[in-house]
């Protein structure tokens with residue numbers, strides 16, 4: 001396939017680009033499912049040596065990971081694998097530690113509400129290390145099939161090793177927690193307000209419950225979306241079009257299947273490290289949620305008007321490219337169509353990731369601010385046929401992948417993000433040529449970041465833009481796309497992250 005040589009990007013010190021050595025785009029490993037019902041816990045503490053309790057390594061790793069998330073703002077999916085490696089925890093023990101860590105982080109708000117009653121004090125008044133240990137103990141009691149004796153004894157030993165004076169307190173709190181199961185606790189605590197109740201039952205902050213309800217139109221369905229966030233998602237791979245056949249690729253991977261909707265998706269069900277897969281190492285595939293693949297492919301599928309572009313369809317722009325997932329798919333599609341992609345990323349290290357992720361594809365990465373369209377000679381006004389704005393957002397649509405994120409995000413994150421989203425989308429309107437198409441994408445279903453950002457940016461656009469019905473540019477088999485013209489995907493409906501897509505065409 002004759003890939004056209006991309007235009008050269010002017011060399012300036014702030015431009016990182018240009019194909020550094022081959023590096024892999026790696027994705028976080030996902031955790032395994034919960035321990036099977038009735039499974040025996042064989043990870044009891046080892047006998048004390050020298051009078052001090054020895055904590056079993058799996059629980060210790062889980063505690064360290066949860067503590068690092070709360071103490072150091074660490075990310076569980078980065079910190080836990082390292083802890084497991086360092087402590088030599090593997091196999092079933094690693095699966096136990098992963099479920100304990102991810103589950104405790106997802107359920108933090110609900111566990112805290114229960115621990116607060118059992119401790120008869122606000123959790124903020126419990127020392128942070130003891131508080132994290134109690135969360136881990138309570139998760140084992142309420143959400144895993146760990147026997148009460150094992151959960152309490154191991155947690156008390158953990159607390160004794162962290163804060164010897166608090167062991168008695170931890171013992172009393174956990175014994176009280178163990179007196180009821182999760183459902184009994186939830187009905188005992190049940191707030192009268194339905195949003196507060198849903199927040200407690202599904203372990204999300206209330207503002208996120210309300211945001212999902214606004215986007216879905218009903219609290220009942222929002223509860224399904226909240227539940228979906230509490231399940232570990234499967235790993236999706238993108239078999240890059242023109243480089244790899246998904247069915248043949250899936251056949252080489254244990255337990256893999258082709259995706260439900262995207263023609264490029266392969267779903268990994270057998271676990272394992274995707275980074276070790278040869279097709280990923282050599283750039284014929286990458287890790288990417290199926291929803292992300294669908295929205296990127298929709299941009300490539302939407303028809304252009306001739307306009308002043310005279311029917312040209314060769315200059316594509318990804319205005320927010322890091323770490324390069326969509327640039328990888330767009331680059332592969334561009335390669336099959338003699339087009340090329342300019343990939344813009346404002347964060348230097350993320351621009352380097354984009355360059356690595358798109359190695360071998362007709363993609364040039366620019367370390368620049370996407371809002372500089374018209375000011376930066378590499379981002380000329382009207383210079384592009386297709387433009388993607390995969391905007392920085394709260395990420396509320398991908399909470400299932402980031403166990404701690406729901407508690408870290410705040411409503412106060414919205415104003416600066418929505419301002420940036422609208423500025424980037426306006427820059428995209430300037431960058432696209434008359435008759436060309438812009439895709440605005442977020443991995444958030446929050447309406448301030450989706451519909452409102454699109455409406456506001458279009459209202460203030462210096463050029464005329466028309467909102468297209470995005471639904472025809474997604475696979476016909478994709479259900480529940482609503483009445484358009486924008487599309488909102490959901491984990492509970494589509495098995496994808498909650499990606500939002502709006503397609504807009506600049507008037508010719």
Ligand SMILES: C[S@@+](CC[C@H](N)C(=O)[O-])C[C@H]1O[C@@H](n2cnc3c(N)ncnc32)[C@H](O)[C@@H]1O
Nearest residue numbers: 320321322323324325326345346369370390392
């Ligand atoms: C949602 S992520 C993009 C994900 C990417 N498209 C992918 O599929 O891998 C948004 C990205 O926009 C970048 N960004 C934020 N502000 C920007 C700006 N003003 N110009 C360009 N990129 C920006 C962020 O650093 C982040 O990497």
